[in-house]
Amino acid sequence: MAHGPAKGFTRWLYTTNHKDIGTMYLWFSFSMFLLGGVFALVVRAELFEPGLQIVEPAFFNQMTTMHGLIMVFGAVMPAFVGLANWMIPMMVGAPDMALPRMNNWSFWILPFAFAMMVSTLFMEGGGPNFGWTFYAPLSTTYAPPSVTYFIFAVHILGISSIMGAINIIATILNMRAPGMTMMKMPLFVWTWLITAYLLIAVMPVLAGVVTMMLMDIHFGTSFFDAAGGGDPVLFQHIFWFFGHPEVYIMILPAFGIVSAIIPTFARKPLFGYSSMVYATASIAFLSFIVWAHHMFTVGLPLAGELFFMYATMLIAVPTGVKVFNWVTTMFRGSMTFETPMLYSIAFVILFTIGGFSGLMLAIAPADFQYHDTYFVVAHFHYVLVPGAIFSIVAAVYYWLPKWCGNMYNETMGKVQFWMAFIGLNVTFFPMHFVGLAGMQRRVPDYNQFFADFNMISTVGAFLFGAAQLLFLYNVIATIRSGKKATAEVWENPEGLEWTVASPAPYHTFTTPPPIK
Amino acid sequence: MLISVNRLIVWLFTPILLLFGNVSVQALEEAVQRSTWNMPEGVTPISQEVYGLHMTMFWWCVGIGVVVFGVLFYSMIVHRKSNGAKASNFHDSLGLEITWTILPFVILIIMAIPATSSLVKLYDTSESDVDIVVTGYQWYWGYEYLDEDVKIISRLNTPQDQIRNEAPKGANYLMEVDEPLVIPINKKVRFLVTSNDVIHAWWVPALAVKRDAIPGYINESWAKIDTPGIYRGVCAELCGAQHGFMPIVVKAVEEEEYIAYLAERKELATKIKELANKTFSLEELMVQGEAVYGQACVACHGVNGEGGVGAAIAGSAIANGDIAAHIDIIVNGSKNNALMGAYRDTMSEVDIASVITFQRNSFGNKTGDVVQPIDILKYKQDN
Numbered sequence: 001m002a003h004g005p006a007k008g009f010t011r012w013l014y015t016t017n018h019k020d021i022g023t024m025y026l027w028f029s030f031s032m033f034l035l036g037g038v039f040a041l042v043v044r045a046e047l048f049e050p051g052l053q054i055v056e057p058a059f060f061n062q063m064t065t066m067h068g069l070i071m072v073f074g075a076v077m078p079a080f081v082g083l084a085n086w087m088i089p090m091m092v093g094a095p096d097m098a099l100p101r102m103n104n105w106s107f108w109i110l111p112f113a114f115a116m117m118v119s120t121l122f123m124e125g126g127g128p129n130f131g132w133t134f135y136a137p138l139s140t141t142y143a144p145p146s147v148t149y150f151i152f153a154v155h156i157l158g159i160s161s162i163m164g165a166i167n168i169i170a171t172i173l174n175m176r177a178p179g180m181t182m183m184k185m186p187l188f189v190w191t192w193l194i195t196a197y198l199l200i201a202v203m204p205v206l207a208g209v210v211t212m213m214l215m216d217i218h219f220g221t222s223f224f225d226a227a228g229g230g231d232p233v234l235f236q237h238i239f240w241f242f243g244h245p246e247v248y249i250m251i252l253p254a255f256g257i258v259s260a261i262i263p264t265f266a267r268k269p270l271f272g273y274s275s276m277v278y279a280t281a282s283i284a285f286l287s288f289i290v291w292a293h294h295m296f297t298v299g300l301p302l303a304g305e306l307f308f309m310y311a312t313m314l315i316a317v318p319t320g321v322k323v324f325n326w327v328t329t330m331f332r333g334s335m336t337f338e339t340p341m342l343y344s345i346a347f348v349i350l351f352t353i354g355g356f357s358g359l360m361l362a363i364a365p366a367d368f369q370y371h372d373t374y375f376v377v378a379h380f381h382y383v384l385v386p387g388a389i390f391s392i393v394a395a396v397y398y399w400l401p402k403w404c405g406n407m408y409n410e411t412m413g414k415v416q417f418w419m420a421f422i423g424l425n426v427t428f429f430p431m432h433f434v435g436l437a438g439m440q441r442r443v444p445d446y447n448q449f450f451a452d453f454n455m456i457s458t459v460g461a462f463l464f465g466a467a468q469l470l471f472l473y474n475v476i477a478t479i480r481s482g483k484k485a486t487a488e489v490w491e492n493p494e495g496l497e498w499t500v501a502s503p504a505p506y507h508t509f510t511t512p513p514p515i516k
Numbered sequence: 517m518l519i520s521v522n523r524l525i526v527w528l529f530t531p532i533l534l535l536f537g538n539v540s541v542q543a544l545e546e547a548v549q550r551s552t553w554n555m556p557e558g559v560t561p562i563s564q565e566v567y568g569l570h571m572t573m574f575w576w577c578v579g580i581g582v583v584v585f586g587v588l589f590y591s592m593i594v595h596r597k598s599n600g601a602k603a604s605n606f607h608d609s610l611g612l613e614i615t616w617t618i619l620p621f622v623i624l625i626i627m628a629i630p631a632t633s634s635l636v637k638l639y640d641t642s643e644s645d646v647d648i649v650v651t652g653y654q655w656y657w658g659y660e661y662l663d664e665d666v667k668i669i670s671r672l673n674t675p676q677d678q679i680r681n682e683a684p685k686g687a688n689y690l691m692e693v694d695e696p697l698v699i700p701i702n703k704k705v706r707f708l709v710t711s712n713d714v715i716h717a718w719w720v721p722a723l724a725v726k727r728d729a730i731p732g733y734i735n736e737s738w739a740k741i742d743t744p745g746i747y748r749g750v751c752a753e754l755c756g757a758q759h760g761f762m763p764i765v766v767k768a769v770e771e772e773e774y775i776a777y778l779a780e781r782k783e784l785a786t787k788i789k790e791l792a793n794k795t796f797s798l799e800e801l802m803v804q805g806e807a808v809y810g811q812a813c814v815a816c817h818g819v820n821g822e823g824g825v826g827a828a829i830a831g832s833a834i835a836n837g838d839i840a841a842h843i844d845i846i847v848n849g850s851k852n853n854a855l856m857g858a859y860r861d862t863m864s865e866v867d868i869a870s871v872i873t874f875q876r877n878s879f880g881n882k883t884g885d886v887v888q889p890i891d892i893l894k895y896k897q898d899n
Contacts, residue, residue, distance in 0.1 A: 058825050129756075131754045137714055226730075356580070359576075366570045437555075437556075443760030
């Protein structure tokens with residue numbers, strides 16, 4: 001038996017243990033999730049009624065921007081990396097991540113990056129106010145002085161993500177137990193492997209675009225300044241070349257999680273394992289050739305418009321395959337509905353609804369009406385909240401007993417699920433309507449025409465927020481006490497993680513497990 | 517069919533709406549008629565086509581959703597452990613998997629055909645009858661009728677007290693402007709969209725026209741309106757603090773009325789030019805200046821000149837110091853802050869002179885200076 005964790009604070013500061021680092025990622029991500037959520041509630045509170053009540057337009061823009069940045073880079077991405085850290089070594093039968101010291105570093109630079117980014121809110125001129133997509137020249141020539149801090153924060157986040165991705169690829173390719181062939185790997189491992197390649201491909205592009213901004217702002221270049229011969233549309237091409245794969249970075253690991261949970265509670269093997277792998281790879285490939293569907297109104301030539309419309313529509317095919325596979329996995333199973341399963345089923349339904357609006361948005365002529373309205377806001381929240389957030393919460397409920405050795409309170413879990421489910425739909429469904437009726441994104445005030453649905457959305461948002469506090473309580477209560485979990489936790493779940501004790505020992509698989 | 521769906525939605529949301537205050541069943545009924553939850557059909561051939569595409573896509577999605585969710589809910593109800601369902605063990609079916617790869621592909625092709633034909637029409641901006649340059653500014657719109665020598669500036673004219681909840685809101689709250697864009701019906705009107713500062717987007721839902729206004733670019737779009745009326749739109753691309761406060765109003769009129777409008781604008785332009793040589797009294801300038809301030813300055817500089825997004829005018833060094841510097845920052849914009857743009861081309865000499873006079877003699881500023889339009893004209897020629 002190897003030695004246990006060090007004592008005190010240095011355990012966390014110096015740790016190279018994948019479980020400790022995974023835990024830190026998850027707690028960090030949850031705290032960012034709450035912070036980003038508070039920003040969202042400021043936005044929703046201002047939009048409760050027409051007129052300016054709570055915040056000024058300038059601050060409102062900082063809230064929408066910070067909400068987006070924090071949720072994307074602070075909540076969703078670190079949560080998936082945390083889950084990868086905890087689960088991938090256990091799933092492939094490895095003792096730890098391949099590069100444990102780098103693992104420590106890629107986590108510990110994150111809090112500094114976010115401290116830097118959030119501190120801009122207290123600076124002269126305020127924080128980033130140009131939307132999470134930070135289109136130039138609003139984010140360069142017209143930006144508040146604090147934009148430089150934002151740029152360096154993004155650089156650090158990028159470095160962290162790239163190091164995390166390298167580590168995950170190295171672990172998966174080199175550390176699998178003998179007999180764990182690629183096509184035997186759990187789908188969570190597969191989807192993360194593909195995600196990690198996406199990260200390595202596009203995070204440098206993001207770093208490039210923010211560096212060009214930095215040059216424009218401080219060193220007199222004119223990459224994005226039309227007055228100096230530059231091109232504001234170039235910014236959007238580069239940004240979305242990063243941005244579109246980025247949205248898949250936030251959803252592919254979710255596919256893996258759901259593909260682990262549904263078979264467990266349907267008591268039936270996952271339908272179409274290999275087609276799931278191929279579909280994930282196809283989605284990843286397509287993600288590189290659809291970026292300009294975010295730019296249908298910038299004045300692309302007709303041929304470009306058509307190409308990006310067709311390519312975008314194609315994504316429906318592999319995504320459809322995945323949804324059909326999950327549904328077929330449940331078909332003729334023997335289902336029970338514990339909290340992780342409830343979240344996973346909600347994922348399948350709501351993500352599909354988000355996929356439908358995505359298909360509508362792909363139709364370029366119709367997109368001229370949808371673009372930059374609340375319809376788009378509804379669309380990407382329907383894919384991201386039930387997609388990324390629900391899958392992460394499902395993963396926590398599913399693996400928490402393995403992590404801490406205690407069973408969570410099932411009743412509280414179910415109550416929490418229904419609060420989140422109802423809150424989400426009440427918040428985001430009406431946004432489809434106001435968007436179609438003509439309300440644009442990123443405005444602090446609107447005509448009374450849109451008032452009813454906005455009020456409903458705000459009520460839903462606060463319910464959704466309350467559900468997260470209950471989730472926090474349930475998790476803490478589970479860690480502190482609770483019924484002891486067995487090694488298997490669930491009924492015949494598949495995967496190596498269930499062959500070790502609950503809680504998982506500090507060091508697992510110091511000798512490789514036999515693979516059947 | 518659509519109406520019944522709308523009714524259903526109202527039904528679903530009624531309890532929540534009634535619970536949270538100031539909405540009545542009548543308001544809901546009214547909402548049904550105004551269609552607060554769907555895209556407008558609009559008043560151009562393109563907008564109606566786009567609406568048709570939107571609804572076609574919607575029903576495809578509903579159809580697919582019914583099948584997929586139907587199977588899902590069937591399994592959830594029938595194949596549950598508590599019903600004694602025994603799990604089967606199948607996990608592959610090549611035929612099934614090929615079918616549900618090919619079938620969606622075919623459906624996508626069926627969807628793409630009408631979408632392609634609409635897009636081609638939407639992109640055909642040739643052979644226009646009227647050409648209008650639309651320019652986005654932080655935070656208002658400029659319209660120039662090409663070949664007509666008519667330029668107008670169109671600003672939000674919802675009073676601040678409505679925005680600040682100190683007065684009841686009008687029906688067109690935040691959707692009203694001082695000078696609407698007047699265009700003729702049954703004519704192909706081409707919009708050439710550009711920007712003076714950051715990226716904006718010119719969007720009028722009833723025309724299905726949304727084009728980004730990008731500095732250094734001229735984007736084209738067009739509309740042929742079949743019904744006279746007033747159509748309202750907004751800036752759709754985040755463009756800074758007042759992004760939500762730069763609406764668009766298009767007034768579509770019969771051709772005779774359009775011609776008369778152009779003549780009237782030309783006459784007005786000549787009159788404004790003449791006025792630049794006239795000398796005004798302090799009182800006249802103050803009255804006009806207050807009106808201009810309320811339209812162009814108040815959003816950033818505050819109702820009492822206290823500042824906000826922009827610098828304070830009350831007690832400011834510029835408004836109490838050298839007149840030339842004060843004229844310069846309004847005519848040419850601020851050199852230090854891109855948010856304070858140049859008003860050289862978007863405000864008349866009379867308006868600039870009166871707003872400067874107003875700022876120098878209001879909010880506690882007591883310079884007693886009177887700036888005349890001719891001063892501005894001279895300044896513009898020299899600087």
